[in-house]
Amino acid sequence: MAQTAIALVTGGSRGLGREMALSLAKKGVGIILTYLSKKEEAETVVKEITQLGVSAAALQLNVAESKTFDAFVAAVGNTLKQTFNTERFNYLVNNAGIGIHASFTETTEEQFDTLVNIHLKAPFFLTQKLLPLMQDGGGIVNVSTGLARFSLPGYAAYAAMKGGIETLTRYQAKELGARGIRSNVIAPGAIETDFGGGVVRDNAQLNQVIAGQTALGRVGKPDDIGTVVAFLCSEDAKWVNAQRLEASGGMFL
Numbered sequence: 001m002a003q004t005a006i007a008l009v010t011g012g013s014r015g016l017g018r019e020m021a022l023s024l025a026k027k028g029v030g031i032i033l034t035y036l037s038k039k040e041e042a043e044t045v046v047k048e049i050t051q052l053g054v055s056a057a058a059l060q061l062n063v064a065e066s067k068t069f070d071a072f073v074a075a076v077g078n079t080l081k082q083t084f085n086t087e088r089f090n091y092l093v094n095n096a097g098i099g100i101h102a103s104f105t106e107t108t109e110e111q112f113d114t115l116v117n118i119h120l121k122a123p124f125f126l127t128q129k130l131l132p133l134m135q136d137g138g139g140i141v142n143v144s145t146g147l148a149r150f151s152l153p154g155y156a157a158y159a160a161m162k163g164g165i166e167t168l169t170r171y172q173a174k175e176l177g178a179r180g181i182r183s184n185v186i187a188p189g190a191i192e193t194d195f196g197g198g199v200v201r202d203n204a205q206l207n208q209v210i211a212g213q214t215a216l217g218r219v220g221k222p223d224d225i226g227t228v229v230a231f232l233c234s235e236d237a238k239w240v241n242a243q244r245l246e247a248s249g250g251m252f253l
Contacts, residue, residue: 006031008032013045043058070224099158103154
């Protein structure tokens with residue numbers, strides 16, 4: 001398969017990130033994916049991608065530790081040269097994240113700070129530091145949540161960070177437009193993954209309740225999101241900019 005572009009997907013070893021990486025690779029996009037601790041899982045995804053006929057590599061990154069970003073950017077630069085024989089990549093997908101379920105009244109400052117570092121500070125500063133390696137005319141995809149539009153108890157801090165990401169996305173689009181770099185945000189609904197302890201996937205009652213509140217009558221699967229990201233990281237989406245694209249099957253309409 002002819003390689004058409006290169007995408008960097010954070011948190012690409014499992015869950016939604018894995019499906020994003022695979023969906024992009026199926027369109028001929030080379031992949032650099034990051035993982036936190038599960039190197040074997042990351043290498044398995046790399047193997048799956050290379051079997052599709054495109055190049056891929058995995059790099060370790062803890063997005064909660066902004067002081068490591070300079071070293072990570074250097075590693076990306078080396079990987080681009082060694083694995084892809086180029087100096088630039090085209091698309092950045094800020095996917096890495098965790099879920100913390102706690103009511104507004106019981107959320108601790110430590111939990112809040114953890115969510116800030118991972119979901120807001122990382123996409124802000126990691127993107128900033130990677131910009132010199134991004135090709136003009138490329139794109140950024142940030143990840144929000146349906147919870148930024150509708151409210152379910154237990155996600156006040158998490159959803160607040162994602163509200164910030166949605167605003168940041170518009171500012172990125174405005175300020176990076178001179179380089180032809182688009183910035184969009186995808187907002188998944190409830191998805192069957194291990195996110196947040198796998199509650200949507202493993203709790204049959206919750207799964208059923210959410211399906212009943214969704215126009216298409218089910219909860220989401222990881223590849224429901226991966227294909228949308230692959231669209232945004234393509235020339236098919238060349239005129240889509242500063243948009244929030246909710247992929248939730250029509251939740252709480």
